Amino acid sequence: MPVKNNGPGRYSRASTTRKSKVEPEYPQWAESKMRAIENRRLKELQAVVRDSMPEILAIAADEMDTASESIRKDGYSDMVHRIQNRFRIMRDRLSRRLKTDPLERDVRRCADYTDRRQLQEWQRSVRATLGIDISKDFFIGERYEQMLSRWAEQNVSFITSIESDCFDDMEKIIIDGFTKGRTPAAISNEIQRRFDVTKSKANLLARDQIGTLSADLTRTRQESAGVKEYIWRSSGDERVRACHRELDGKTFRYDDPPAMWYMTKRGKIYTGRHCNPGEDYQCRCVAKPVFDFNRLNSQAFKEKKQ
Template identity: 40%
Template sequence: MNVQAMQEATRDAVKKKFHGKRYLVSRSPMKYPQHLERDYTRITNAYMGLLNDTLREYIPEIKALLDDYRDEAANADRPDAKGKNGDWQEFSRMLRRVLERAEVDLKKKTANFDLVRRLNDLENRAHKYSIREWKRVVRQTLGINIFDDYYDGKFFRENTRQWVLQNVDLITTIPKETLKRMYNVISGGQYAGKTAAEIGRQIQASYNVSKSHARFIARDQMAKLNAQITQRQQTDAGITEYVWRTVGDGRVRESHRHLNGKRFKYSDPPIVDPKTGRRANPGEDYQCRCVALPVFDIDGLTLPWEAEAKQQTK
């Protein structure tokens, strides 16, 4: 069927729902995939756990090194440490060597983690979830059933493949960079005369910061993926406008709460940050879980639907 014929057939099928008007706001919003966000966070937590395991394995060695190279006053009662006192260059060389070995171990662990496959799975599930949601919203609002395999085509998958690659990059960088920072954390602590226990705590604190950073990425990226898929589905259906809808819980930021219930164009997103003037559609702002309530336009509607399935609607 060509586009024009499809549009006409669709218009006939949904006309009565519009009650003579041109626009019809979706009766329910696309639900935010909270469970996928949780699953992504689980992945990043497990991935960061590999770094934690590695650090734990090497901390005794690092502490011994710190003790060995304490300054003379601190090591006066330790004859075995003789000759190493205050040899900063030697300490530095030894520390780098330990961290290099830790890096090799971390690499082995992460290679077995299969991050690419896990994120691919997640992307797949996000895609399927979004199709299910979109079908539900269309059925509830327009009373028609979209073809099951319509969104399986290449067109809807290209950008999300890109998402997987980008996310693999984002996630793998974090433990690598954290381990690199450890040299400064440890040698800086030693230089400042901190105890091995204190430095151990600093290592843990530095790890914790990175872990929350990974969690931030999981939340942020799941929102972006979801927004990307839904926007593509909606614009493909000829939808150009939406009503902004927040999830309505305590985590919604002030500036987004302000947009709730208002109508915008995908091509002209509202300002989401009054300070910087940054603009975004729902889900595009960092860690945004807001969704777009599609505004169906009977004149531009292009939906591939199954005529026989109409009787399923209420």
């Protein structure tokens, strides 16, 4: 049955449709676990840098005492080469410390938890709303395994890239600082600020990626079952952005998601992005399914017992 679009968040309802009786939830545990994984590894990186700083400062002090002003301004002075060599040693040291870190295993566990929790939630929603059970085999298998494996591989790469970028930036901060005559205290403060930025970036990545995975699994399962519409549900706390708060409780189609915007003193500024719940940056919103009996895929459900 066609659904008439009466404007943003306003679709006509028919007697053949039924809203889910189960409120979906954002997988907070998985986000917390991802943050713990990232912070665990960043602590090792911070320890390696902290333990090596006395040696780096000694190198700089030695070179500054002996080098002329012209040499100090030369980006290829002995000091630069010695610091670069020290960072190579630091990278090797970090690699050894992280050799036994179960990064791949723990990231995959986050993916599996998110998948398992989403499937259980979907099962409860169908049972409570339609009074029937899902055909579980229809919602598992190779398609979902590929989604989980791809997500896990990407996030292992994201995490290791964040670590590598942090090391590169710290090396640059130290070399630039000493060649420009900055004090050791100023350089140390800049390194700490850079580390704080890295930690914040890692935590934001955890939220963004868990939200994305949960949204992908939710949409794939709902659409394969014949669900085309959903009710937007925000997390309902003070961190929800104005755009998503305004969308809360409104009904949309997966193939016609709402436009994203942010508020300024001049009013709304549209980003040009159209997103379903969980697809926008750092989004913790979820999609509450709206079942249309005329569109449901019979293969996705078990026949109701008489």
